[in-house]
Amino acid sequence: MMQDDNDWAALQRSWQAGQSAPAEPAWLKAAVRREQRRARWEMLAEVLISLGCAVVLASWAGTSRGWTAGILWALVVAAGISPVITIRLRLATWRGRGDTVTAWRGQLRRQARLGLLLARLGLIGGPLGLVLGLALGTFGDMSQIDRTLAHGLIGPVGLVILALGWCWALHEARRHQRTLRTLAAEDERDEERA
């Protein structure tokens, strides 16, 4: 018994003396801060793009008449509140404790579900915005300058940006689907073990 205890204590000493990487955790802190900065920049970019869209749409709405103005003002409101909603949802999914396996997986699952939802909205929203922009530019009661500008925005550059955004949304949707599948597989494995 005494010999077993001595063996175990020797193994403990050897284990604790071992390091798989330098003890200096500066790179870990840097990585976490980089991740935080990335998240902040993403949110800022989202807010700026939404506000930019809202400003352009508001300027068009101001010179449009009838149902065109109504649709444009509705889009201004949507562009203004969408970043508020998505940021609040994101922050809510980040506030989990994650100090049990179930809580941690639940947190990952909520984040993945939200990411999937936002990516799907992006996949639908892009082409929808294109169709709506073309319809307003063609049939809407807008000033000639705004009509030209609207068609210009949906020109080749606009289409390239839209295509890139759509591909990115597709990539994100697949990534979140993979995460959800992995989590489901882990849950199943746990149930089998239990």
Add this chain to the structure above:
Amino acid sequence: MREGLFDQALDGHGGLIARIVSAHERDPALREDLRQDVALALWRALPGWREECGLRTFVARVAHNVCVSHQRRAVREPPRGELSPQLDAATELPDAVAIDNDLRRRLSAAVADLPAALREVAVLGLEGFTNQEIVDTLGLSSGTVATRLSRAKAMLRERMGQAS
């Protein structure tokens, strides 16, 4: 507040995180990713720490949870006999240091070969956690912890004996 606590957790328990991660993932590249995931998880979880357990236990709990969620990657079989550059250098070191490094390498391999249920208990036991701290960290019953720890110790002794 969170910044200070995060620094304290990483400065004080960076080695603990590294060892828990290395017990679950032997591929060096994936291990680095996993360490980063643990650090991120810790950053998110720290505001929820209510000091109902020690910081070390909390850090181990979060690290363990993240590692469990990465089991898909962890179960990937690594190439056998792979040595880290640090351990490769052992051949050029004085005998005592080389022996220590060899023991450490064999112990690492023996821990990684344990079944997952025993490995998670063994890692915390080797870290010097008491049975109660292991119970708090893993959320298992004290009986289960005692049984698994005893089996893990026996298997480790046997494997270390065979390897020497």
